[in-house]
Structures are given as structure tokens and as C-alpha cells.
Amino acid sequence: MPTKINVEYKITDKLASMLIKLEGIKERMKMRRIPAATVEQWRESLQIAQAHYSCKMEGNTISLKDAETALLQEPPAMPGAQAVMPGAQAVMPEVPAGESGSRPAGGQAELKTCRDAVALLDKAAREPLAPLAINDFYTCLTGRISVYRNDQNALSDAATGQILYMPPDAADIPQLLQALTDWINDADASVPCVLRAAAAHYKFATIYPYPDANGKVARLLAALVLRKGGYEPFFAPEEYYARDPRKYTEALTGNYYMGQAGSDITQWAEYFSAALLDAMQKSEAQAAKIQPVREEKPAYKLRDLDARRRKAIALFEKHSVVTSGDLTKLFSLAPRTARQLLGKWVKSGFIKVADPSKKARKYKLSSKYC
Numbered sequence: 001m002p003t004k005i006n007v008e009y010k011i012t013d014k015l016a017s018m019l020i021k022l023e024g025i026k027e028r029m030k031m032r033r034i035p036a037a038t039v040e041q042w043r044e045s046l047q048i049a050q051a052h053y054s055c056k057m058e059g060n061t062i063s064l065k066d067a068e069t070a071l072l073q074e075p076p077a078m079p080g081a082q083a084v085m086p087g088a089q090a091v092m093p094e095v096p097a098g099e100s101g102s103r104p105a106g107g108q109a110e111l112k113t114c115r116d117a118v119a120l121l122d123k124a125a126r127e128p129l130a131p132l133a134i135n136d137f138y139t140c141l142t143g144r145i146s147v148y149r150n151d152q153n154a155l156s157d158a159a160t161g162q163i164l165y166m167p168p169d170a171a172d173i174p175q176l177l178q179a180l181t182d183w184i185n186d187a188d189a190s191v192p193c194v195l196r197a198a199a200a201h202y203k204f205a206t207i208y209p210y211p212d213a214n215g216k217v218a219r220l221l222a223a224l225v226l227r228k229g230g231y232e233p234f235f236a237p238e239e240y241y242a243r244d245p246r247k248y249t250e251a252l253t254g255n256y257y258m259g260q261a262g263s264d265i266t267q268w269a270e271y272f273s274a275a276l277l278d279a280m281q282k283s284e285a286q287a288a289k290i291q292p293v294r295e296e297k298p299a300y301k302l303r304d305l306d307a308r309r310r311k312a313i314a315l316f317e318k319h320s321v322v323t324s325g326d327l328t329k330l331f332s333l334a335p336r337t338a339r340q341l342l343g344k345w346v347k348s349g350f351i352k353v354a355d356p357s358k359k360a361r362k363y364k365l366s367s368k369y370c
Helices: 013-030 036-056 064-071 107-119 131-142 170-186 193-207 214-228 238-243 245-250 266-290 307-318 324-331 335-348
Strands: 163-166 351-355 362-365
Touching: 013 193, 013 266, 036 064, 036 107, 036 214, 036 238, 036 266, 036 307, 064 107, 107 131, 107 214, 131 170, 131 214, 170 193, 193 214, 193 266, 238 245, 238 266, 307 324, 307 335, 307 362, 324 335, 335 351, 335 362
Parallel strands: none
Antiparallel strands: 351 362
16 A cells, blocks of 8 residues: 655656746746736636636636636625535536547536636645645536545446546545655655656556546646645646647556656656646736836836735726725625725735824835835
8 A cells, every 4th residue: 555655757858948938937927017907807818718628628618718708797706705505516527538428518517616716826836735635626617515425436437338547446545645745745856846746647647546536636636736836826737738738648548556646757747848838928928018128127027916915906907096986896895894805914014004094094015015
């Protein structure tokens, strides 16, 4: 019963070239000062794209345009809130991509829960990584309290019945997930962030801890490792995966205890890096049209701010000063709650009082955020 996570890989010329390019794009993206309102719109579009392509890989037939139309009308659930209403339709059990007729599409409900799970990344990136944090993604995706599978299952080809992959015993799942999160947290600094994310994705998928939604959670875990490693949330490699889903799932073939537990992930790392590079290059090209690279780095990082502060910055870009009434409308808050929030932001140095009038007190951003 091997419960230690072993990660083996080789830095090939191809992989080294992609890692260098990715690091360069990451740093150049950090040096751009894109208007906060534009960033927020961009983030929202990428969240929808990430959810759309992740669901598309598993049979959802809704187009990206229709997904945008549906999801832009309803913002993501706030972090920490119940993202899926009790009784909502659960995501159907996953099967290897490419099996025709093996699973029905989940429709808009599936897209929404997946987009809400992507939105959880902002909160998760600021907290320690542990199995419970991964379980939050599963609960958001399915509307069920996280429960690991309790039997031995196998992924098989619907057409031939051939077993493609045999996951580890159910009894080993808790120890394996703990070992995986320990490895991610304690990985040597010499292991590039992209390789940690690739390994996290691959190893989680081979553990296959849940009865369903394992592919979506694996992709979210990889994105989380990248966020923690300094990658701004401007990438959606799921589009690359969705172009040829069978290539994505081929890495899972085999038996966990007969090789997958300690298998070399070089080929997977190259595929994962190619997907990320494709997504990052598209984002950099889009960013270049908005704002050229600045020599100096910004005084703050948007990813370090919570969702409300990011939206508030966009509001301040439109109006140099705001009132509690403006926040009441922006966040659908009670007037008293809006005033309390503004007071909290003043104490933290995020904003300052521009007009101390009691009847129409106005606020403006602190110079650090202008």
C-alpha cells in the first residue's frame, strides 16, 4: 500500500524551453498596469472559458457564446458561501473523454457550478493547501459534502469494455491525498512551479478519490498551485485540452500499483506545459493590446485583493470619489453594512476619507492603489 508520493521527471530540451518562456510571460504580465475594470472583465471571461472547456471535455455541448450569455447574467457565488443550492442536479459520473454516448451533458447547471468552483480559486490561493481545501472544490461542483469513493472502480472504454485505468484502493485515498498535499507544500524550491502544478494534476487524477468530478477537481488543483506560485489568473489551458480530449486522458492508462504511483511524468509535464504556454501566450497578446509593459512593478497585485476590493477599484476608476450609497448599489448591501465595510477599508489603508461630511461622506482610493 504505497502512500508516499514519488514524482519523477526529466528536464528535456523541449520542456526547458517552455519553462523559460512561461517564466518570462509570467514576469512580463506582472509588470503591466491594466485598468482594474478591464482586469475584472477579463477575469470573468476567463473564468467562464475555463468552466466551459472543462465541461466540454466531459460531454457538455453548450457553446462558449451561450455559456457567456448565461453566466454573465449571474455572478459567481461569493467565496465561503454555499455555491450549489441543496437539491441541485449533481454532475454526472466522469468517464474518459472521447467515449461517445457515455454521459449526458450537464447543461447550464453544470457550467454554473464549474464557474463557481473556478471563482473559489481566489480564496483558496490565500489559504494553506490541504485535502479539505480540495474537498471544497468537489462540494462546489456537485452540491454534495465531499465523500471519497468507497469501492474499487475502473475507467473503461465504453465501446470495447477494455480497462483503461485502475485507480488505487479506496482505503488508501485519505493517506494518498495527504501525501500529495504534503509534497506540493514541501516540494524543493528547485522544482519549478509549473512542474509542481503538472505533478499535482497528474497525481490527483491517478488517485481518483471521488466517485465523480475528478477531472474537474484535478484541473482546479493545478490552477491553484500555479496561483500560489505567482501566476496571475489570466490563463485557461482547458481550451487546449478540449481540442483533443483523448490525448489528455491517455496519461491515465495503466494500473496505479503497477507503475502509475511512481511513474515518470516527463511526457505529461511537456503536454501540460504546452497547454499552459498556449494559454499564456494568448493572454499576453491580449494584454499587449491593452497596456504596454512598464519598467517598474505595480505597488500592489490585484490577485492579493479580495473580490469586493477588486470591484471597488473598478468603481473608483469611473468615479474619483464614492459614497456608501455607491457601495450599497454595487454589492447589494444594506446601508449600514456598506458604511461598516467602508470603515473597515479606511482602517486597513485601502481607502481614505475625501469629504468628512456626515450626511454625504465621500471616499477615495489611497495613493498606493491609484
